[in-house]
Amino acid sequence: MRVFQHYARLDLGRRVALRALFAFLITFGILRALTAIIHFDIFPHGPFRNLVTASGLHIHHLFWGILLLMATGFIALATRAEEWHLRVAIIFGVALGLTLDEFALWLRLADVYWSPEGIESIKAATVVTAFLAVYAFGQPFFHAVAREFFHLKRRA
Template sequence: MQTEAVEINVVVIVPNQGVGLWMLGAFVLTFGGTRMVTRLIRAGRGPFRNVEVGGTHVHHQVYGILAMLVAGAIEFSYRPGTPGAQILAVLFGAGAALTLDEFALWLHLEDVYWSREGRKSVDAAFLAVAVGLLLVAGFNPFSDVGSGAANQLVFAGLMLVNLALCVGTILKGKTALGVIGLLVPLVALVSFCRLAKPDSPWARWRYPPGSRRAERALRRYPPDRRTRLDAVKDFIGGTPHR
């Protein structure tokens, strides 16, 4: 009786951390360079000026959107190998930096680049870097899911609970922690249990004016509150108009 040997090849798919590092590096360098150029334009120093076409100010997010569209279309259509994948990663990362640097503009639909509202662009960039570092480090919350139906059902339930915590954290005015909580569930749990910011949707719904929670939120997050992180944002993004 003959037995035939059967060769089974198991393919393990892991995130391409090398390409992710190229993308993250391009994002950081482009964002830093963009903020340096815009601050020079604001101060009237150097050869840099705002780009205008036919009297219309062309914001740099336009170039970022085009770069991401081109990089995404080529990647999905051709799936290039080395060095094409790295080139596309750099193009996408640079485009994302140019786009998120004006995140506040497409959120408020007006030019608030140097106002306090414009600081949301710096927050968005910080958040993108934090998520990028987690992805480059190979963090994958879905890697330990078992193959059994019971395991998958429990995992799906935990993911729904974590998603609800993330949404609640964002409604409490802590957008960055809510997004990071999608990858690190403990962050979402701790952030959700803490006090909401007084100008957040959660505070407007759950903290009646004059209530103890409303007063605690106002003491915890006063309008003129400044932190060390705010000083870092001023150093990187420039001081907003007061």
């Protein structure tokens, strides 16, 4: 329960970052697992299949991620209510996962998910994870460093 007590004392920005980080990591992990199940045909008669429209169009999950990013961006700009920012952070993390899982497709405009270039998606996800984690967990440290730096500078 100490974790929840500590979480409750965090400022809004850090709680938003933590929610986005965990939603992103969970979504990214689930998507990687699902695409592997589909690609390697692990459950040939199961519910996990490559979804294609009647006209033969495959809509990548990147598309849904972009739509969710647009929606969460608008909501974040349109409201100042703390509870909405906490809710939107989870949707934003899911949207990041949907989008960055196919970052290599986005970057190369080619479906390279299972080719060597597909590693670019994992690299992008690692960078985003690092940024969110540094903000969520490292903020007090960096604030203390800045305070100490400016305090020492005033003494000199």
